[in-house]
Amino acid sequence: MKSYKSLLLCSALSGLLFTACNSETEKKAPTESPKTTEYKPFPFKLPKEKPAQPLSRAMERNYDTYKASRPEDNELYTQFKYTELKGFDYNNHDGTISRRDPSKVIFENGKYYVYYTYRETETSPKGAKASTETIPSADWDLAEIWYATSEDGFTWEEQGVAIPRPPKPQLGHRSVSTADILKWNGKFYMYYQGFSEASGTRGDDCPVLMSYADSPDGPWTPTNKVVIPNGPKDTWDQYSIHDPYPLVHNGKIYLYYKSDFDGQPDLVRMQGLAIATDPAGPFTKSPLNPVLASGHETTMFPFKEGIAALTIRDGNEHYTVQYAEDGENFDVAAIVELMPAAAGPFIPDAFTDTDYGRGITWGLSHFTNATTWAQNHAVLVRFDCDLSLDVNDPAMKKHHVYHRPDVYYRQGLGQKQRERIAKENEALRNK
Amino acid sequence: MKSYKSLLLCSALSGLLFTACNSETEKKAPTESPKTTEYKPFPFKLPKEKPAQPLSRAMERNYDTYKASRPEDNELYTQFKYTELKGFDYNNHDGTISRRDPSKVIFENGKYYVYYTYRETETSPKGAKASTETIPSADWDLAEIWYATSEDGFTWEEQGVAIPRPPKPQLGHRSVSTADILKWNGKFYMYYQGFSEASGTRGDDCPVLMSYADSPDGPWTPTNKVVIPNGPKDTWDQYSIHDPYPLVHNGKIYLYYKSDFDGQPDLVRMQGLAIATDPAGPFTKSPLNPVLASGHETTMFPFKEGIAALTIRDGNEHYTVQYAEDGENFDVAAIVELMPAAAGPFIPDAFTDTDYGRGITWGLSHFTNATTWAQNHAVLVRFDCDLSLDVNDPAMKKHHVYHRPDVYYRQGLGQKQRERIAKENEALRNK
Numbered sequence: 001m002k003s004y005k006s007l008l009l010c011s012a013l014s015g016l017l018f019t020a021c022n023s024e025t026e027k028k029a030p031t032e033s034p035k036t037t038e039y040k041p042f043p044f045k046l047p048k049e050k051p052a053q054p055l056s057r058a059m060e061r062n063y064d065t066y067k068a069s070r071p072e073d074n075e076l077y078t079q080f081k082y083t084e085l086k087g088f089d090y091n092n093h094d095g096t097i098s099r100r101d102p103s104k105v106i107f108e109n110g111k112y113y114v115y116y117t118y119r120e121t122e123t124s125p126k127g128a129k130a131s132t133e134t135i136p137s138a139d140w141d142l143a144e145i146w147y148a149t150s151e152d153g154f155t156w157e158e159q160g161v162a163i164p165r166p167p168k169p170q171l172g173h174r175s176v177s178t179a180d181i182l183k184w185n186g187k188f189y190m191y192y193q194g195f196s197e198a199s200g201t202r203g204d205d206c207p208v209l210m211s212y213a214d215s216p217d218g219p220w221t222p223t224n225k226v227v228i229p230n231g232p233k234d235t236w237d238q239y240s241i242h243d244p245y246p247l248v249h250n251g252k253i254y255l256y257y258k259s260d261f262d263g264q265p266d267l268v269r270m271q272g273l274a275i276a277t278d279p280a281g282p283f284t285k286s287p288l289n290p291v292l293a294s295g296h297e298t299t300m301f302p303f304k305e306g307i308a309a310l311t312i313r314d315g316n317e318h319y320t321v322q323y324a325e326d327g328e329n330f331d332v333a334a335i336v337e338l339m340p341a342a343a344g345p346f347i348p349d350a351f352t353d354t355d356y357g358r359g360i361t362w363g364l365s366h367f368t369n370a371t372t373w374a375q376n377h378a379v380l381v382r383f384d385c386d387l388s389l390d391v392n393d394p395a396m397k398k399h400h401v402y403h404r405p406d407v408y409y410r411q412g413l414g415q416k417q418r419e420r421i422a423k424e425n426e427a428l429r430n431k
Numbered sequence: 432m433k434s435y436k437s438l439l440l441c442s443a444l445s446g447l448l449f450t451a452c453n454s455e456t457e458k459k460a461p462t463e464s465p466k467t468t469e470y471k472p473f474p475f476k477l478p479k480e481k482p483a484q485p486l487s488r489a490m491e492r493n494y495d496t497y498k499a500s501r502p503e504d505n506e507l508y509t510q511f512k513y514t515e516l517k518g519f520d521y522n523n524h525d526g527t528i529s530r531r532d533p534s535k536v537i538f539e540n541g542k543y544y545v546y547y548t549y550r551e552t553e554t555s556p557k558g559a560k561a562s563t564e565t566i567p568s569a570d571w572d573l574a575e576i577w578y579a580t581s582e583d584g585f586t587w588e589e590q591g592v593a594i595p596r597p598p599k600p601q602l603g604h605r606s607v608s609t610a611d612i613l614k615w616n617g618k619f620y621m622y623y624q625g626f627s628e629a630s631g632t633r634g635d636d637c638p639v640l641m642s643y644a645d646s647p648d649g650p651w652t653p654t655n656k657v658v659i660p661n662g663p664k665d666t667w668d669q670y671s672i673h674d675p676y677p678l679v680h681n682g683k684i685y686l687y688y689k690s691d692f693d694g695q696p697d698l699v700r701m702q703g704l705a706i707a708t709d710p711a712g713p714f715t716k717s718p719l720n721p722v723l724a725s726g727h728e729t730t731m732f733p734f735k736e737g738i739a740a741l742t743i744r745d746g747n748e749h750y751t752v753q754y755a756e757d758g759e760n761f762d763v764a765a766i767v768e769l770m771p772a773a774a775g776p777f778i779p780d781a782f783t784d785t786d787y788g789r790g791i792t793w794g795l796s797h798f799t800n801a802t803t804w805a806q807n808h809a810v811l812v813r814f815d816c817d818l819s820l821d822v823n824d825p826a827m828k829k830h831h832v833y834h835r836p837d838v839y840y841r842q843g844l845g846q847k848q849r850e851r852i853a854k855e856n857e858a859l860r861n862k
Contacts, residue, residue: 039718041666042701046693054719057760058753062724066747072697074747081848082839110860152856235472262477266503270473270490287470288485293493313831316497316505319750319766322489329488335750335766338834338842362852367836381836384844384852395845400744403769405798405812407838408513411769413815414826417512421793421815425583429541 046070067333072397075359076308076321076333078385079396080340085364085380087148087156095124095375098139099146101178101243101297102344102364102380103190108216111149114344114364115162115190116380117177118146124376128200137198139368139378140177145192147216153346153362154382163190163211163220170224172209174198180298180344181216182246182253182279183351188213189279190220191227191244191255204260205230205239210280227281228257228274236261236290237272243342245298248351249307252277254327256298256309259290269296269314273328291328294318297342301387302349302357308387312339321387337401340365340383359388477501498764503828506790507739507752507764509816510827511771516795516811518579518587526555526806529570530577532609532674532728533775533795533811534621539647542580545775545795546593546621547811548608549577555807559631568629570799570809571608576623578647584777584793585813594621594642594651601655603640605629611729611775612647613677613684613710614782619644620710621651622658622675622686635691636661636670641711658712659688659705667692667721668703674773676729679782680738683708685758687729687740690721700727700745704759722759725749728773732818733780733788739818743770752818768832771796771814790819 040053050063062069071077091097103115121136131137145163148156163176172194179192194209208228211220228244231237237259245256253276262268270290274283294315300307306325311317319337322330345363362384370379386396413421471484481494493500502508522528534546552567562568576594579587594607603625610623625640639659642651659675662668668690676687684707693699701721705714725746731738737756742748750768753761776794793815801810817827844852 041662041668041716042721044665044667044669044692045695046699056717056719056722056724057755057762058724058748059719059721061763062747069747070697070699071747071749077747079842080839081842081844082836083844084840107859151860153852231472234475236475237472238475261475264476266501268477268501285472286487288487288490290473290490291487293487293489315830316493316500316502316508317489317766318502318830319768324488331488332492335748337750337768338839361855367839369833370836379836381839384848391851393848393851395848399746399749401842402800403838404841405513405801405810407834408511408769408798408812409515410835411510411512411832413512413514417815417824417826420822420824421584424792428538429582 065332071334071399072394074334075389076303076323076387077397078321078334078336078387079398079401080336080338081384081396082338082340083154083382083384085156085382086154087150088158088380090377090379093371093375093377093379095371095377096121098143098377099380100139100366100368100378101342102366103180104245104344104350105153105346105363106181106183106216106350107346107348111151112153112346113147113149113181113216114156114380115145115147115179115181116344116364117143117179118161119143119377124374128198131198131200137200138204139376140193141175141195141199143175143177145176145179145190156380159217162218163192163222166222166224169196171196171207171226172222176209178243178342180243180245182248184248184253184279187279188216189246191246193242193244194226203239203263204242206241208241208244208257212279223280225280228255228283231259231285236270237285243298245300246279247300247302247307247347248353249302249327251353253279253283254300254307255283256291256300258296258298269294271295271298271309286328288328291324292322292330294320299340299343299345301345301347301360302354303359303387304356304389306357308333308357308359310339310343312341312343340381341368342366343383358390361385361388361391479504496763502765502830503825505765506820507734507754507818508828509752509765509767509818510829510832511767511769512815512827513771514585514813514815516587516813517585518581519589519811521808521810524802524806524808524810526802526808527552529574529808530811531570531797531799531809532773533797534611535676535775535781536584536777536794537612537614537647537781538777538779542582543584543777544578544580544612544647545587545811546576546578546610546612547775547795548574548610549592550574550808555805559629562629562631568631569635570807571624572606572626572630574606574608576607576610576621587811590648593649594623594653597653597655600627601653602627602638602657603653607640609674609773611674611676613679615679615684615710618710619647620677622677624673624675625657634670634694635673637672639672639675639688643710654711656711659686659714662690662716667701674729676731677710678731678733678738678778679784680733680758682784684710684714685731685738686714687722687731689727689729700725702726702729702740717759719759722755723753723761725751730771730774730776732776732778732791733785734790734818735787735820737788739764739788739790741770741774743772743774771812772799773797774814789821792816792819792822 068074175195207226271292272289273286294317295311296313299310324330343365345360499505529550606626613620702723703720704717725748726742727744730741755761774796776791
């Protein structure tokens, strides 16, 4: 049994000290002091607030870590629904046209806009060694930033190029990709990856470039400068600054990004923050970077007083929605599934410098390698969710995606695994 | 920047006080005091141990909460692979035969044994109202415990009934289901749900019954007594004690179970622990119950000094593997995906009273509603994983299941959702 006295003492001390000895403690001090330590069976009705009785560590977390005692009441818990988009041609999905890495969706001039990596090449990607001036190495090699508009978010009209590849030897001459947009003082700023060599040559190396425009339809003027530079030698973002993702927060530009690092044996993906008061910079990187130790592509949005993030695919905390009141120190807010890859949500208050973000309900994401490796290309897709304070859709708050058995059977054993298992069976019989 | 002095002070105080003001603090005190608070960019090589520099809260957790700084090095992180079983007939999957809720797999007499809920009825389940003495309400109604044996874990020979339904009015006369097995002092003990009314009549109400045998082939002798009783009125396990799951730990029988409670609007599923020194009881429930605030069916195994649990499907911490050194206070050890439902692993040291559990690599689980609701029935399936200290299979440690687009598209919007979206689009245009 835990001691009530030492509990009180510690509560009092932590209040006085106001320290950060443990990040969880700082944030998650018990909301209410237990009134008794006597044994009492847990009640039949799940209490909304933490009950005053000894609890298991898992139950403590259920109240201290999460926004609600059940996922369905948690504003940062959701399922994701997916809808095929209309209006995009993929050349019979032969791999010569790819659309991926959508920007945030914005609403301007009475319609939705989205910007994305567009590749149209004579072949599908062939890897760095086989790449030429016209044969792409990776799906985002030899790409431009294109854009499309939509009345309803389901059917899109492609408008053509927004940011073309600049001529050699300008920065980004090999490929410009993975754009995201900022609206600031009535003007538009596009941040994107600028490649000067084929992705895969050393790694996936690029800094971030920026172009600006008076209208979401352009024309876009490149500054031809590195706006988010790579870090110094031997630091986590020395080679790649991927997925630049600007939001307006606390009156400033908060730009999140991903870097790939280490690579022995596997690449590590983490995410950083850089802050500026001018879209052209200078951007100051957070001294706490990486601010997210998990995730792949960046997807953030203003939520209540802080910033929420979709943390997908990689790292110990993949498949979570995280939240940071200060935009830098993220906590896990929910564990979710079937998350959108490289999501660009529609965020009504992305640029309003809101002091109470309302959340998101939809956006675009992508499916990479949408058919086969020989025809490797990505397609854009719409996702819907309920991560919004303005929507309450119980159908989006179910606990569990029920997959048909075939989804599981597709995850089958390999030959080496079957051989290991046969050996283990044999060893057991001979024991 | 956080203050180094207050950090030291707080560390010292928490050491002195030895309190439990926050369960995370108690367990997760930083392993090493930072040696500097000076800004230093995060290194390119991901450190294996927490580096001595200011870190974001997410990065602190990456070292303090998880067993390794990357999932692929975490012994409690895994992917799951699935293989169809051979040897079971399902009457052309017409819903009249169901096999579900496999017990742990045990190895005896040179072969594997598994026990499971077997239903063979004239129709598929029809709900409580339409149920009769021969028409089942739920998939686990009018069921018996059957068993099968296997040489290799893939092809199974069904051996027939282990525990039949006892005659009315004995406990469990309506259905016996969801068994699990204990080996204790050379004898075998089967724990199972004993229904005296059709599931769905009030809820899914049952206590736990037990039968024993000298051999895994039986014959099984029922004690005809409630061995794990429901809790008092208005407490979380007053109605159902599901999925009894015995292990030997600390020289005692640790029996985990699930209960469904609340139900307004949704059932809450949490898991409890009951401990005994004799298979016939009495079992003493943990005063900290529920010990798991998330999950659905029980799946635990001895791991290192403690107990690990697969926490599936329901609750804030669904899709996690958790670990409790004391078997009662669980921490999240890993976030995983495509977890096996109702898994019964093969646990070589389940009953050896090991002081350093080695983990698991495979078992059986089930797919419920394997075809359509009209033909509702479940099938048994084999899962494989690497949650074992004795195996290191990088192919099981990938970060992410890559699903084909069709898996996402199956999660489509409903009509009501499309109507809401159309209204939101309209409102935005008229703004």
